[in-house]
Amino acid sequence: MEAGGAGEVDHLAGERATAQFDVDHMKVAWAGSRHAVDVADRMARLVASDPVFRKDNRTMLPRKELFKDTLRKAAHAWKRIVELRLTEEEANLLRLYVDQPGYVDLHWGMFVPAIKGQGTEEQQKKWLPLAYKFQIIGCYAQTELGHGSNVQGLETTATFDPKTDEFVMHSPTLTSSKWWPGGLGKASTHAVVYARLITEGKDYGIHGFIVQLRSLEDHSPLPGVTLGDIGGKFGSGAYNSMDNGVLRFDHVRIPRDQMLMRLSQVTKEGKYVHSNVPKQLLYGTMVFVRQTIVADASKALSRATCIAVRYSAMRKQFGPQTGGPETQVLNYKTQQSRLFPLLASAYAFRFVGEWLKWLYTDVTHKLEAKDFSTLQEAHACTAGLKAVTTSATADGIEECRKLCGGHGYLNSSGLPELFATYVPACTYEGDNVVLLLQVARILMKTVSQLASGKQPVGTMAYMGNVQYLMQCKCGVNTAEDWLSPAAIREVFEARALRMAVNCAQNINRAPSQEEGLYELSPDLLEVAVAHIQLIIVTKFIEKVEQDIPGEGVKEQLRNLCNVYALYLVHKHLGDFLSTGCMTARQGALANQQLGKLYAQLRPNAVALVDAFNYTDHYLGSVLGRYDGNVYPALYDEAWKDPLNDSPVPDGYREHLRPLLKQQLKLSRL
Ligand SMILES: CCCCCCCCCCCCCCCCCCCCCCCC(=O)SCCNC(=O)CCNC(=O)[C@H](O)C(C)(C)COP(=O)(O)OP(=O)(O)OC[C@H]1O[C@@H](n2cnc3c(N)ncnc32)[C@H](O)[C@@H]1OP(=O)(O)O
Numbered sequence: 001m002e003a004g005g006a007g008e009v010d011h012l013a014g015e016r017a018t019a020q021f022d023v024d025h026m027k028v029a030w031a032g033s034r035h036a037v038d039v040a041d042r043m044a045r046l047v048a049s050d051p052v053f054r055k056d057n058r059t060m061l062p063r064k065e066l067f068k069d070t071l072r073k074a075a076h077a078w079k080r081i082v083e084l085r086l087t088e089e090e091a092n093l094l095r096l097y098v099d100q101p102g103y104v105d106l107h108w109g110m111f112v113p114a115i116k117g118q119g120t121e122e123q124q125k126k127w128l129p130l131a132y133k134f135q136i137i138g139c140y141a142q143t144e145l146g147h148g149s150n151v152q153g154l155e156t157t158a159t160f161d162p163k164t165d166e167f168v169m170h171s172p173t174l175t176s177s178k179w180w181p182g183g184l185g186k187a188s189t190h191a192v193v194y195a196r197l198i199t200e201g202k203d204y205g206i207h208g209f210i211v212q213l214r215s216l217e218d219h220s221p222l223p224g225v226t227l228g229d230i231g232g233k234f235g236s237g238a239y240n241s242m243d244n245g246v247l248r249f250d251h252v253r254i255p256r257d258q259m260l261m262r263l264s265q266v267t268k269e270g271k272y273v274h275s276n277v278p279k280q281l282l283y284g285t286m287v288f289v290r291q292t293i294v295a296d297a298s299k300a301l302s303r304a305t306c307i308a309v310r311y312s313a314m315r316k317q318f319g320p321q322t323g324g325p326e327t328q329v330l331n332y333k334t335q336q337s338r339l340f341p342l343l344a345s346a347y348a349f350r351f352v353g354e355w356l357k358w359l360y361t362d363v364t365h366k367l368e369a370k371d372f373s374t375l376q377e378a379h380a381c382t383a384g385l386k387a388v389t390t391s392a393t394a395d396g397i398e399e400c401r402k403l404c405g406g407h408g409y410l411n412s413s414g415l416p417e418l419f420a421t422y423v424p425a426c427t428y429e430g431d432n433v434v435l436l437l438q439v440a441r442i443l444m445k446t447v448s449q450l451a452s453g454k455q456p457v458g459t460m461a462y463m464g465n466v467q468y469l470m471q472c473k474c475g476v477n478t479a480e481d482w483l484s485p486a487a488i489r490e491v492f493e494a495r496a497l498r499m500a501v502n503c504a505q506n507i508n509r510a511p512s513q514e515e516g517l518y519e520l521s522p523d524l525l526e527v528a529v530a531h532i533q534l535i536i537v538t539k540f541i542e543k544v545e546q547d548i549p550g551e552g553v554k555e556q557l558r559n560l561c562n563v564y565a566l567y568l569v570h571k572h573l574g575d576f577l578s579t580g581c582m583t584a585r586q587g588a589l590a591n592q593q594l595g596k597l598y599a600q601l602r603p604n605a606v607a608l609v610d611a612f613n614y615t616d617h618y619l620g621s622v623l624g625r626y627d628g629n630v631y632p633a634l635y636d637e638a639w640k641d642p643l644n645d646s647p648v649p650d651g652y653r654e655h656l657r658p659l660l661k662q663q664l665k666l667s668r669l
């Protein structure tokens with residue numbers, strides 16, 4: 001079929017011709033290195049060219065078929081990984097481009113890291129080779145029906161029996177049933193189970209245990225183990241490919257050496273021994289995953305913005321009153337003011353994710369050397385950035401759906417499934433509100449220590465500049481003044497610090513610290529968000545200050561950085577004004593500058609999303625096609641729906657025909 005006569009293919013080519021920068025170099029800036037671009041490109045094409053990895057029919061598959069398809073894809077991916085001797089980097093990219101949540105995510109993302117982080121050397125030697133070769137499949141069984149956020153409230157017990165040198169795993173109540181772990185329902189043979197350790201009659205709190213759940217012969221649940229899937233989830237396709245599971249134990253015995261004993265041990269005699277390390281290291285796997293979730297946020301948001309930008313560039317509605325061609329919807333200022341901040345956010349999250357990965361690696365090295373001084377920083381940054389980036393990404397994907405008008409609501413746009421798959425990221429690995437309150441508590445502690453002269457470090461170092469930041473005045477006089485990184489940084493620092501100090505003062509007025517924290521928790525959330533946004537803005541500014549090769553690349557990144565920062569100023573103007581960080585006039589100038597930045601971004605928009613280098617397979621959207629040839633694709637896609645298998649639908653004879661015949665009789669009356 002011919003395109004609808006609007007010349008869409010040429011349209012995107014024209015868009016690409018207006019770019020004022022070298023897209024190839026922007027791909028490098030986005031991916032991190034030339035090597036990263038090449039590997040990602042190779043893996044994306046490998047997946048796209050393999051019929052087993054087809055996913056265009058996914059939202060139409062019934063759950064059982066979808067799950068079987070996930071098993072097939074995972075097994076095929078593994079076969080290719082082994083046959084092609086892919087490196088870990090390549091294998092992980094392959095997993096990314098297969099783009100179907102499944103047990104492998106939890107096996108590699110949580111089961112293996114939990115054993116690495118919490119297992120002794122012997123335990124690692126025993127279990128990791130089995131996991132690396134997929135001779136066992138593992139998951140991370142922490143959350144229960146009754147408790148998820150409150151980890152210390154978990155009820156599953158692991159009671160040591162010195163007579164047999166075993167732990168007895170038991171689910172004493174309905175609410176102690178493990179509930180949610182991915183891969184648990186149908187695929188896993190093993191789990192790292194978090195349970196209350198009881199020995200010598202004393203409850204020592206939550207610890208991790210490796211427990212075999214299913215037979216390695218026929219995959220049936222072992223005696224005393226009840227297992228199942230917890231049921232269908234939000235959306236079609238989407239996270240329904242994952243077997244989130246339920247697990248109950250009825251006095252299941254495991255050898256003592258299956259307690260993960262790196263942080264604490266139980267001796268043969270039943271003595272509990274805690275190594276001289278912070279107990280929060282038990283939460284290390286969550287910290288690791290939160291860091292990967294921040295990196296994933298930029299992937300999901302960049303996918304959505306890529307679809308919305310390309311579609312908005314080809315879609316036309318209305319036109320000048322004087323006549324002439326219709327207007328590309330991307331030219332509407334409202335479309336730009338909704339879409340460009342999301343595009344800028346995708347870049348911002350990419351760079352802060354890169355920095356967070358560095359921080360995580362640095363903290364891990366320090367922990368290995370028994371230096372625990374940066375544990376709090378790692379917790380605050382991973383928890384806060386996870387919360388802020390996932391919330392903004394989930395909202396952003398939904399905004400992109402609306403930006404694509406009616407067609408955005410079709411499954412073939414890719415946006416409904418992307419949203420449904422993505423949105424649980426706001427809940428899993430820590431509910432975003434719960435995580436932001438953790439950050440806020442750390443900020444309150446830091447403020448309370450300022451008076452004693454203790455200098456905050458890391459991302460909180462700016463709080464040490466309290467004398468200046470509490471009274472400084474924003475020096476912006478013209479819209480262009482807002483292009484100064486120093487001016488931007490200062491207002492974000494002043495806003496974050498003043499909000500934190502105000503909140504701390506209000507808490508101090510409460511009858512007790514606990515009551516204050518409780519009453520002011522809505523304000524605390526905003527304090528945490530302001531601090532985390534400061535980190536994202538700062539890391540973006542630092543990125544732009546680096547040496548970035550490629551014609552025009554640095555300029556585009558600077559533009560995106562300014563869009564991101566000034567969009568936040570506009571969105572949170574109330575914070576900036578109420579804390580006296582800027583005047584209403586300066587707020588208006590920021591908005592004026594933002595409009596100018598959008599106009600500069602406009603000719604580069606399509607090229608900026610091309611720099612993500614996504615294949616049409618990975619995007620999975622007829623609206624986001626690289627060639628912009630949207631209408632024929634939309635039209636063809638509709639005919640693939642099973643509802644169109646026959647011109648007359650199933651059910652006609654039973655339900656439509658009698659009705660229509662009856663109406664006929666009535667009309668004859
Ligand atoms: C196809 C084949 C391919 C093969 C490919 C092969 C290659 C593979 C490559 C690798 C692939 C990688 C893939 C990754 C993909 C990952 C996908 C993941 C999908 C998501 C799954 C989701 C899983 C889950 O959801 S798991 C469950 C998560 N649960 C939670 O997050 C619970 C949230 N609750 C908590 O974290 C806590 O309970 C908390 C913090 C809210 C409260 O805890 P607690 O009551 O103990 O503490 P407090 O009293 O509040 O605080 C005490 C003290 O501790 C400090 N603190 C708290 N937490 C931490 C921490 N984490 N770290 C450090 N410190 C912490 C806190 O600040 C307090 O400090 P004080 O100084 O005492 O004040």
Ligand SMILES: Cc1cc2nc3c(=O)[nH]c(=O)nc-3n(C[C@H](O)[C@H](O)[C@H](O)COP(=O)(O)OP(=O)(O)OC[C@H]3O[C@@H](n4cnc5c(N)ncnc54)[C@H](O)[C@@H]3O)c2cc1C
Pocket residue numbers: 106140141142143146147148149150179180181182239244424427428429430431432433434437
């Ligand atoms: C798709 C998906 C996959 C998952 N995979 C796994 C997995 O592999 N392994 C695993 O162990 N778990 C998994 N989980 C569970 C997940 O980690 C928990 O659901 C998550 O940590 C939130 O906990 P909750 O369900 O107990 O929420 P709740 O804590 O019950 O939250 C309910 C509401 O209460 C609020 N709230 C709770 N506490 C506070 C507080 N202190 N102050 C203010 N408000 C509060 C929350 O903000 C929220 O609005 C998964 C969940 C999902 C959705």
